[in-house]
Amino acid sequence: MSLHDIKRILLVLSGKGGVGKSSITTQLALTLSLQGHRVGVLDVDLTGPSIPRFFGIENAKIRQAPGGWIPVTVHENQDASSADGSGKSRGALYCMSLGFLLADRGDAVVWRGPKKTAMVRQFLTDVFWGDLDYLLIDTPPGTSDEHISLVETLLKSATPEQLAGAVVVTTPQAISISDVKKEINFCAKTGVRVLGVIENMAGFVCPNCSECTNVFSKGGGEVMATEFNVPFLGSVPIDPMFIRLIEEGQTPVYPEGTIIQGQNMDSNPAANGHLSTADDSLAQKYTKCSLFPIFTQMTGQLVSATLNPHT
Amino acid sequence: MAPSLEEPFENVSDALTSSLKKQPALVAPEPEHCPGPESQNAGQGDACAGCPNQAICASAPKGPDPDIPIITQRLAGIKHKILVLSGKGGVGKSTFTTMLAHAFASDPENVVGVMDTDICGPSIPKMMGVETETIHVTNTGWEPVWVSDNLGVMSVQFMLPNRDDAVIWRGPKKNGLIKQFLKDVEWGEMDYLVVDTPPGTSDEHLSVNSFLKESGVDGALLITTPQEVSLLDVRKEIDFCRKAGIRILGLVENMSGFVCPKCTHQSEIFRATTGGGRRLAEETKVPFLGAVPLDPRIGMSCDFGESFLDNFGESPACAALLEVVKGVQREIGVVVKEMKD
Numbered sequence: 306m307s308l309h310d311i312k313r314i315l316l317v318l319s320g321k322g323g324v325g326k327s328s329i330t331t332q333l334a335l336t337l338s339l340q341g342h343r344v345g346v347l348d349v350d351l352t353g354p355s356i357p358r359f360f361g362i363e364n365a366k367i368r369q370a371p372g373g374w375i376p377v378t379v380h381e382n383q384d385a386s387s388a389d390g391s392g393k394s395r396g397a398l399y400c401m402s403l404g405f406l407l408a409d410r411g412d413a414v415v416w417r418g419p420k421k422t423a424m425v426r427q428f429l430t431d432v433f434w435g436d437l438d439y440l441l442i443d444t445p446p447g448t449s450d451e452h453i454s455l456v457e458t459l460l461k462s463a464t465p466e467q468l469a470g471a472v473v474v475t476t477p478q479a480i481s482i483s484d485v486k487k488e489i490n491f492c493a494k495t496g497v498r499v500l501g502v503i504e505n506m507a508g509f510v511c512p513n514c515s516e517c518t519n520v521f522s523k524g525g526g527e528v529m530a531t532e533f534n535v536p537f538l539g540s541v542p543i544d545p546m547f548i549r550l551i552e553e554g555q556t557p558v559y560p561e562g563t564i565i566q567g568q569n570m571d572s573n574p575a576a577n578g579h580l581s582t583a584d585d586s587l588a589q590k591y592t593k594c595s596l597f598p599i600f601t602q603m604t605g606q607l608v609s610a611t612l613n614p615h616t
Numbered sequence: 617m618a619p620s621l622e623e624p625f626e627n628v629s630d631a632l633t634s635s636l637k638k639q640p641a642l643v644a645p646e647p648e649h650c651p652g653p654e655s656q657n658a659g660q661g662d663a664c665a666g667c668p669n670q671a672i673c674a675s676a677p678k679g680p681d682p683d684i685p686i687i688t689q690r691l692a693g694i695k696h697k698i699l700v701l702s703g704k705g706g707v708g709k710s711t712f713t714t715m716l717a718h719a720f721a722s723d724p725e726n727v728v729g730v731m732d733t734d735i736c737g738p739s740i741p742k743m744m745g746v747e748t749e750t751i752h753v754t755n756t757g758w759e760p761v762w763v764s765d766n767l768g769v770m771s772v773q774f775m776l777p778n779r780d781d782a783v784i785w786r787g788p789k790k791n792g793l794i795k796q797f798l799k800d801v802e803w804g805e806m807d808y809l810v811v812d813t814p815p816g817t818s819d820e821h822l823s824v825n826s827f828l829k830e831s832g833v834d835g836a837l838l839i840t841t842p843q844e845v846s847l848l849d850v851r852k853e854i855d856f857c858r859k860a861g862i863r864i865l866g867l868v869e870n871m872s873g874f875v876c877p878k879c880t881h882q883s884e885i886f887r888a889t890t891g892g893g894r895r896l897a898e899e900t901k902v903p904f905l906g907a908v909p910l911d912p913r914i915g916m917s918c919d920f921g922e923s924f925l926d927n928f929g930e931s932p933a934c935a936a937l938l939e940v941v942k943g944v945q946r947e948i949g950v951v952v953k954e955m956k957d
Binding site: 320321322323324327352353355358359410411412413414415416417418419421422423426445446447448449450452453476478479480481483484486487488489490491494495509511512513514516518519520521522543545548549551552553 | 646647648649650652703704705706735736737738739742743747779780783784786788790814816817818819821822841843845846848849851852854855856859860874876878879883884885889910912915916918919
């Protein structure tokens with residue numbers, strides 16, 4: 306049983322595509338790992354897997370072992386006493402995605418429902434995750450085959466304590482909110498607890514003049530969360546530096562005077578106390594990103610929510 | 617059982633042709649490695665042993681779906697059919713479909729239809745401002761919802777009892793509805809039918825393709841944003857179109873560049889680190905139809921269900937959009953009369 310040693314399973318859902326499910330999944334995983342948890346990321350978006358790209362492991366391949374698959378390692382466990390000098394422990398981070406199984410990254414996966422169902426089941430039963438604190442499951446948009454199979458299998462083969470619930474991602478626009486409402490209704494119908502709503506792409510801070518523009522308007526996520534009586538975890542602005550980190554692997558740097566959510570970003574590296582470490586892992590670079598403090602706060606809320614299943 | 621790595625990746629052509637055939641009525645869900653109830657070796661595959669459907673599948677007639685001629689008949693009066701595709705979600709397929717439809721319909725002589733095949737996340741009704749409408753059924757079929765005199769829309773949203781209801785459907789049920797949209801909707805005489813699709817390369821895409829093959833599709837318009845994360849999925853969609861024999865009318869890059877309203881500094885929110893849509897178009901030898909900048913007012917117009925082209929006709933985004941529309945018309949061979957000023 307591959308889910309046996311996993312403490313908590315979190316789904317990342319959204320009715321709408323392109324709102325940042327994979328981006329949020331990536332950042333939640335990095336943040337949880339930086340807090341010392343052992344994290345696995347499962348990508349069940351079969352026809353458009355993005356997780357390999359986000360973690361910069363597009364060329365990785367899955368290894369096969371008798372009776373299952375071994376997920377791709379992003380980084381291993383690291384103790385506080387280890388050599389990188391950060392003085393912080395970091396949990397291991399593993400990924401599994403259909404992207405790792407494709408011969409060419411441009412190959413289309415043209416599958417109908419039953420095939421997708423079979424694959425989702427296989428992902429849940431045949432991957433050797435080992436001992437994990439959190440398994441984050443990134444999903445495709447919608448409420449169809451992948452989602453039905455995922456929830457069906459999880460309800461059958463995971464205990465209620467393991468299946469912690471779902472994080473629902475939206476952008477602030479009405480057009481996205483109306484699709485995401487459907488997703489919350491899906492959770493209600495299938496009995497999956499909604500741990501909270503995250504509003505992504507809320508505002509864009511101009512790198513030139515640090516003026517914040519609400520490209521996709523603002524505040525819609527919070528209103529929706531109140532309407533459905535589910536927790537609102539926070540708003541995440543668009544940070545071009547995060548995109549740059551993912552696409553080019555550059556450590557985020559901000560122009561002087563950039564203030565995001567009350568925090569002066571240009572002093573961030575100094576405040577963290579370790580400007581130049583030899584460690585150039587994605588997780589280490591991510592600590593310099595303006596979104597890291599936001600996600601630290603959100604994972605804090607999530608962790609305490611999963612510890613108290615009935616509040 | 618050890619999972620196999622290669623097995624699932626060879627059946628693209630099977631998947632593409634099988635839905636042209638009629639699916640028999642099944643008594644149980646298909647097993648995991650079902651060869652497809654309408655495929656040639658239905659009832660004879662390894663997975664069929666012990667399946668309650670085996671006898672039904674094996675004895676079902678293997679001919680083409682008898683509904684396809686009906687669909688072809690129904691759509692005979694439509695001059696041009698355009699698919700709007702993208703492997704990635706949220707890049708602006710529905711926004712583009714809406715604006716394309718508005719642009720076509722701005723010529724009062726054109727009659728334009730929009731079909732929304734995104735069953736689980738329909739956006740077209742909201743963007744068109746007809747979210748609260750319902751479908752009228754007449755004795756000749758379903759009547760599309762008319763946004764204006766010459767612009768009709770069909771979407772699953774019109775059939776939901778409550779606006780926020782989730783449509784929790786597996787593939788076959790979605791295919792059934794798409795077939796009904798083509799077979800039972802009274803489209804009538806039309807100049808353009810624009811088909812909006814959900815992200816991905818799955819049931820909806822296969823169905824639309826196989827149902828429309830006979831009646832002829834002009835081609836597909838592919839939408840992307842400039843980042844590699846999106847281009848990656850669009851590459852898959854190009855691969856799909858090539859394998860399925862769908863002509864690609866062109867690639868449009870959406871959300872390219874954002875002009876700060878305060879300092880007018882142009883920044884790239886979704887950075888094109890790998891050359892963006894233009895480069896992908898060159899690489900894959902697909903016509904590049906243009907880049908449309910990110911304008912917050914486009915999103916706002918969509919939220920309010922108004923036409924961006926009518927409201928902000930002077931904006932640079934609008935000019936870029938009209939260029940794309942011209943490009944599409946050029947690709948499908950429509951001669952556009954010059955507008956008199």
